[in-house]
Amino acid sequence: MTATATRTEVANGRLTVALRDGSVRELHPLWLRERCPCAECHDPKTGQRLLDAWSLPLDTAVTDAQADGDRIEVTFSDGHVAPFALDALEAALATRKRDERDDIVTWDASLDPIPEADWSVAKDDSAALYDMLEQLRRHAFVVVRNVAPEIDAVTEVVERIGPMRRTNWGGVADVKAIPDAFDLTMTTRALEPHTDNPYREPVPGYIFLHCLVNDAEGGDSTVTDGFRIAEEVQRTAPEEFEALTQVRPDFTYVDDDTILENSGPLIELDDRGRVRQVRMSNRTDAVDAGDPDLLDRYYRARRRMTDLVNDPAFQLHFKLEPGDLLIMDNYRLFHGRAGYKPGTGHRHMRQCYMDRDSVGSRRKVLAREHGQR
């Protein structure tokens, strides 16, 4: 980056610096001292701090600062000189850090075309793989075509991204009708829109649903953008939106050798007030008796939310074909399926999970090479 003049000023032990975006920031001396990038203070290989920042004297002060092109040398009261690169300092000072929530696209039933990727390309092409993960990040789902319709072929895709999240149900699990179903997934029933496994901690971040056979009558997949639904609730009923962010239902799964429990609001906000996660599980949620007035708002709000989720105006329908892999963001997407008629054909899917940080990590590493973030 071309260097431009940077003004610095030291007063009362603090550094004030004028940044290239025109902003002026006064910086705490310990904030600067513990970020000193020199090889004595930070390991050049791991980037981790070598300096024992917890023991720095609380009265550490900045005594001098020299700006020179794209560098600022800061001297501290302990005599240490920190050679800051202006780029790194400005990145650390960015008030609004970029994250996975940036420039996402919320959508309704009019989304067309649906986000797609071609595994025959993405499996060997990291730019195409990055594009696939960006589609997933921005739309909360992507249909990956041409994943061999073979029993464990989904693992080939998983392995290109990160470690599979194993659960008490194992790694890759069957989704097909079986006689002794322990979950409604394993029946021919329709499944209303839901998020998976809100009783786990952490809640599984992504669902990989791979279609092997789907020639029974019915069985279409449905997906709804939970963030779009949250926007709609907030726009039409702000009080109800608030109740959905405040009341924390419990979610529970119990069988002979497993007890899983977690809780969380149907609409969870991040520390910037943006929706970070939605939950919906008609079979496993339970609220405390609590304040009846609050529950009154909550139940109205939940009804508004489920009405919207079931409204065709917000729902996409499509039928997965053998070789299609539907990857879904389980913190944002509600997914379901239409019922299907046994005897008209077969429906066999294979499903597994991956944690959010694994998908996020692969996307960010690929972005170093192919993208901005």
Ligand SMILES: [Fe+2]
């Ligand atoms: Fe599910």
